[in-house]
Amino acid sequence: GDSVTQMEGPVTLSEEAFLTINCTYTATGYPSLFWYVQYPGEGLQLLLKATKADDKGSNKGFEATYRKETTSFHLEKGSVQVSDSAVYFCALNFGNEKLTFGTGTRLTIIP
Amino acid sequence: SAVISQKPSRDICQRGTSLTIQCQVDSQVTMMFWYRQQPGQSLTLIATANQGSEATYESGFVIDKFPISRPNLTFSTLTVSNMSPEDSSIYLCSVATSGRSYNEQFFGPGTRLTVL
Numbered sequence: 001g002d003s004v005t006q007m008e009g010p011v012t013l014s015e016e017a018f019l020t021i022n023c024t025y026t027a028t029g030y031p032s033l034f035w036y037v038q039y040p041g042e043g044l045q046l047l048l049k050a051t052k053a054d055d056k057g058s059n060k061g062f063e064a065t066y067r068k069e070t071t072s073f074h075l076e077k078g079s080v081q082v083s084d085s086a087v088y089f090c091a092l093n094f095g096n097e098k099l100t101f102g103t104g105t106r107l108t109i110i111p
Numbered sequence: 112s113a114v115i116s117q118k119p120s121r122d123i124c125q126r127g128t129s130l131t132i133q134c135q136v137d138s139q140v141t142m143m144f145w146y147r148q149q150p151g152q153s154l155t156l157i158a159t160a161n162q163g164s165e166a167t168y169e170s171g172f173v174i175d176k177f178p179i180s181r182p183n184l185t186f187s188t189l190t191v192s193n194m195s196p197e198d199s200s201i202y203l204c205s206v207a208t209s210g211r212s213y214n215e216q217f218f219g220p221g222t223r224l225t226v227l
Contacts, residue, residue, distance in 0.1 A: 032214045044154070044203065044218040046112075051214065089153060098144060098169075099205075099216055101153045 002027040006090045006102030013080055013109055021075040021105050023064075023090035031092040033057075033066055033073040034099070038087045047075075047088070082109045113138050113206050115219035123225045124194055131190045132222045134204035139184035142207040144216065145177070149200045157202075160187040194226045 007022040025031065035047040035057070048057030053068035062077045073090060090102040114137040124130050134143065143160040157177055158166040166179035181187040191198050201223050205216040 034215075036218075043220040044205075046215060046217065049215060093214060093216075095214055097142075098156045098159065099154070101155075103153045 002031070002092060002100045004090050004092055004100055004102035007105050009087075009104070010106040010108060013107070015082055015109055015111050016079045017109075019075070019077040019080045019084075019107070021088055021090075021107070023073045023075065023102060025071050025073065025090075025092050027071075027092060027094075029094065030068065031094050033064070034091045034093075035062070035064055035073070035075050036089040036091060036101075038089065038104075040086070044089070080107075080109050082111055085109045112215075112217050113140060113208065115204065115206060115217060117204060117219040117222050119222060120220065121223040121225075123227065125227055126195055128194055129190055129192045130194065130224060131188050132202055132204075134187045134189070134219055136185045136206050138208075140206040140208050141184075142216075143181060143187045144205045144207075145179060145187070145189045146203045146205060146218075147200045148203065148221070154203065157189070160189075160204075191224065194224075196226045199224055199226045 003026045005024050032051045034049045036044045037047045048059040050057040050066035056065045064075045087104045087106045089104045091099045093099045116135045118133045145157045146154040148154045156169050157172045158168040160181040162181045178190045201221045203221045205218045207216045
């Protein structure tokens with residue numbers, strides 16, 4: 001079946017550091033890909049998405065590019081802030097069907 | 112995006128009892144889903160709530176344990192029956208709409224359940 005493999009956490013970085021959280025997927029066909037973020041004590045929010053190969057999703061300084069060749073959707077940010085501390089989930093789906101999530105990566109940014 | 116509310120936001124329940132969680136959306140939506148997030152874990156789909164018919168359950172989840180209703184396009188309930196401590200989780204509903212953003216899902220704030 002479909003699956004998402006995500007970089008193990010936790011990840012701790014200093015403020016203004018460069019962030020990469022790796023995500024690869026296994027699926028039959030070409031799914032839509034998503035990054036969701038869960039801030040402490042809050043629900044899940046959609047951070048960005050890409051629906052076809054070579055699409056780049058971006059939001060709040062975060063970016064991820066849909067790479068069909070490597071079946072990857074790595075999340076990047078050039079300069080992280082303390083407020084970016086959260087749990088990040090990579091996910092995929094087909095159409096408006098269920099989401100398949102990765103295990104989540106807890107990110108902590110220290111001042 | 113849709114605005115989604117869930118009730119209750121949290122509850123502490125005794126073993127053997129049942130809890131019904133409500134999910135209300137401010138607009139009509141095509142799809143509604145129920146997910147479970149066990150402590151420190153990722154999200155797992157319990158079932159897809161179908162309007163006017165029985166829910167579609169994922170492997171490992173059964174209707175007797177997690178009965179679901181969806182009487183219309185803006186409301187759904189999930190019941191956690193005969194609870195045990197292993198049911199302690201966050202339960203989230205999500206919705207997807209037709210149209211341009213048809214493949215995006217938006218999540219409610221979740222219901223944090225603790226079973227003693």
